[in-house]
Amino acid sequence: xxxxxxxxxxxNAWLPGADWADRYEVLLLSERMTAVEAALRALGSAxxxxxxxxxxxxxxxxxxxLSATADTRHSDLVASLPLxxxxxxxxxxxxxxxxLLFRLIVDVAEGPADGQIVGxxxxxxxxxxxxxxxxxxxxxxHKTIIPSLLTAVERLG
Numbered sequence: 001x002x003x004x005x006x007x008x009x010x011x012n013a014w015l016p017g018a019d020w021a022d023r024y025e026v027l028l029l030s031e032r033m034t035a036v037e038a039a040l041r042a043l044g045s046a047x048x049x050x051x052x053x054x055x056x057x058x059x060x061x062x063x064x065x066l067s068a069t070a071d072t073r074h075s076d077l078v079a080s081l082p083l084x085x086x087x088x089x090x091x092x093x094x095x096x097x098x099x100l101l102f103r104l105i106v107d108v109a110e111g112p113a114d115g116q117i118v119g120x121x122x123x124x125x126x127x128x129x130x131x132x133x134x135x136x137x138x139x140x141x142h143k144t145i146i147p148s149l150l151t152a153v154e155r156l157g
Contacts, residue, residue, distance in 0.1 A: 015094070042118075043149065081104060
């Protein structure tokens, strides 16, 4: 099935002050996995166009004072995102910079029949005008990237 946009509630315990959020889900019928496995599939198999777009972003954003990537000295990185929390049901990545706080939550839940729902929730708390402007510019790309990453989870199954 194709990923679909889903409702997300704020506040969220992973970023209580979040002022922007979205969520996408995909239904898997063929197999079961943990949140860690889903996150590794999604973030570890990004299509080339997503990798190129994020590489361009990482060259551009330092010019306006945003963090390009996570601190590479961090020991738990997946796709340049620091791991905040992980268990079988939920894996949370995130970073904080002076302009915004960011969390990406990959979760798995029971679906219909023997299915499983894999979801990706993005939470952002903007801390400055630069953070607001960055998010406005990033949202159109984000709305394409996240469903694409979820498609990879399903495709690899």
